[in-house]
Amino acid sequence: MVEVLSEMSAVNQARGESRRKGADMDITEPGPAPVARWADLLSGRNGVRSLALAGGVALHAVNVYIATTILPSVVRDIGGLDYYAWNTTLFVVASILGSATSARLLGAAGPRGAYVAAAALFALGTLICAAAPSMPVLLGGRIVQGLGGGFLFALSYAMIRLVFAEGLWPRAMALVSGMWGVATLVGPAVGGVFAELDAWRWAFWSLLPVVALFAFLALAVLPRRSGDSNDRTATPTTQLVLLTAAVLAVSAGSVSNVLAWNFAGIVAALIAAGALIVVEAKARHRLLPRGAFRLGAPLGALYATMALLAVAVTSTEIFVPLFLQVLHAQTPLTAGYLAALMAAGWTLGSIASSGASEHGARRAVQAAPIIALIGMAALTGLVPRPSDGAWNVLAPIAVALAAVGFGVGLGWPHLLTRVLKVAPDDERDLASASITTVQLFATAIGAALAGMVANLGGLTDPGGVAGTSAAAFWLLAVFALAPFAALKTVATR
Structure with a gap:
């Protein structure tokens, strides 16, 4: 996860x-x-x-x-x-x-x-x-x-x-x-x-x-x-309520296989998110620093990049143990460790790039969505095809899982550092605290959307191997769009 x-x-x-x-x-x-x-x-x-x-x-x-x-x-x-x-x-x-x-x-x-x-x-x-x-x-x-x-x-x-x-x-x-x-x-x-x-x-x-x-x-x-x-310490209660409402609206829509209900959940989430932006703009006690909701602003582009990269990992990591057990005959123990390769890759990528120079940091951030996108594309082609779980099938899947995490980790410490550098001087502490909030929110909304895509893809209807295979394909293909979109936000950063 x-x-x-x-x-x-x-x-x-x-x-x-x-x-x-x-x-x-x-x-x-x-x-x-x-x-x-x-x-x-x-x-x-x-x-x-x-x-x-x-x-x-x-x-x-x-x-x-x-x-x-x-x-x-x-x-x-x-x-x-x-x-x-x-x-x-x-x-x-x-x-x-x-x-x-x-x-x-x-x-x-x-x-x-x-x-x-x-x-x-x-x-x-x-x-x-x-x-x-x-x-x-x-x-x-x-x-x-x-x-x-x-x-x-x-x-x-x-x-x-x-x-x-x-x-x-x-x-x-x-x-x-x-x-x-x-x-x-x-x-x-x-x-x-x-x-x-x-x-x-x-x-x-x-x-x-x-x-x-x-x-x-x-x-x-x-x-x-x-x-x-x-x-x-003042708590931005209204913003937290609206943030929670946005996530729960998507989650509520995700339990149905009826497209209209899914659409209604997304619309409700967008309304809550819009209200959050309006309230945040006028609030005395803010949840995020100024400029966080403007993609054209450096801070907004950074937060968007962080969220997109985090969503790519979260949406995949949640369902990987299920996909590996149903489609590739893996035990819960093996499936759990294979899923954890994304987290291990993230950690390794962060460590590998943490000492980079300013030029190296820029290149690491630019490379992050590219590597994650390659990993997601490979998973889209490999995971949905059922197998007997032989290692000639699992090894490429393991490499792809690690690659997604490694790509995100490669740029992560520099994205965080950049957030602190571009935040307004009087909101540096708020920017520091907001990093965790942004990532956790991306994790929550990514999980909710992943559940919606998987259910629509056939996880529960028709279910079984065929339904799980279709769900795996649609989930991985759809969320490969997250690092693809991050290519754009990185460019505007």
């Missing part, structure tokens, strides 16, 4: 808050660390704090890949194939709301109380998912789980500056963001093993002891209050 690589956003947001409030306000260990070593971060009380904060992101990230891996088994057991993509859409929408309101939770409850409350909410959602007798109940659990996961995700970054000396912030950021790489290894393994044992519910049950452990660690080492306890 989504590879939420928002460490750059978190780093700059933390720095912005530090500039506003004073870097030493909330550091619980007085005095700067003269040498920022890994040993200072990972030993003693700091080591336990690191484990607690990294664990918050790890829970959110691992759960993403567990759910993606076990979903084919879930729908075989309790039904709800029509709502397949809703599992991702609702989880991500709830994560957006949790992430956007995490500052209020932190200010109201303090670091310790906020973390424990978020963990409890995540555990409640996980419990509902594990015991769900039907898809509607499971979706309800995913909403609660996503809200708690969004809190944990945002709080883990935000609390770095509250519990560590400033010299340790970069290493702490690297440690926390690195949990997404860990998730690509652990999530498919946990989900795949339990799915192959016909015990998908235990994939959720297995998370509960881990949640309890990290909550206990938070109680033991996180401060009860902080200097931010009286800070009430």
Whole structure:
């Protein structure tokens, strides 16, 4: 699923808050660390704090890949194939709301109380998912789980500056963001093993002891209050409601095979998006910086490029485990790891280009949609054709999956950096925080549209191998248009 690589956003947001409030306000260990070593971060009380904060992101990230891996088994057991993509859409929408309101939770409850409350909410959602007798109940659990996961995700970054000396912030950021790489290894393994044992519910049950452990660690080492306890960061509530309405409108339209209902869902989403733009233009508390909704503006072109590239990955990654199991005779474990190749490629691409010069960065951004488009075109030709799962068929599919992720990752760090450079001077912090919002929104709307295209393509009617093959073709062909469109937005950037 989504590879939420928002460490750059978190780093700059933390720095912005530090500039506003004073870097030493909330550091619980007085005095700067003269040498920022890994040993200072990972030993003693700091080591336990690191484990607690990294664990918050790890829970959110691992759960993403567990759910993606076990979903084919879930729908075989309790039904709800029509709502397949809703599992991702609702989880991500709830994560957006949790992430956007995490500052209020932190200010109201303090670091310790906020973390424990978020963990409890995540555990409640996980419990509902594990015991769900039907898809509607499971979706309800995913909403609660996503809200708690969004809190944990945002709080883990935000609390770095509250519990560590400033010299340790970069290493702490690297440690926390690195949990997404860990998730690509652990999530498919946990989900795949339990799915192959016909015990998908235990994939959720297995998370509960881990949640309890990290909550206990938070109680033991996180401060009860902080200097931010009286800070009430304003939340753009109206914009968040409209954003959620746009995603849910597409999702509601996606469950029907009747084209009129699909069209109605898209129209409703466009109306909500239009209202969001109008409200945002007049709002005192903004969700995105000025110029974010104008494609002709540098910031608008950058956000559009980010969204299009993220949609290409999300729409594909959600359904790949299902396509590989039905069309290519793969086990849940193998299908889960093959799907995770997109996330691995994204990470590899980001690492490979992160040290590029200004000229190299421009070339990386220009190459990103080209490589992603080539990968999507290859998947469109390979995945829909049923096979016996021999590796001479799977190997090209694996390369294509990795190529899509690699292409997106290649340009990603430079797109994020460019957002911070072109944002208005008085909205740099808002631009930093908005990076995660834009990517999560793209993930949610991409998942909703992917569900609509797959259902229209035949996933549920006629279903079976023939319907799944047709759905795979239409989904991959349609979403290959996303990196194709990004070629244009990159050119206007």
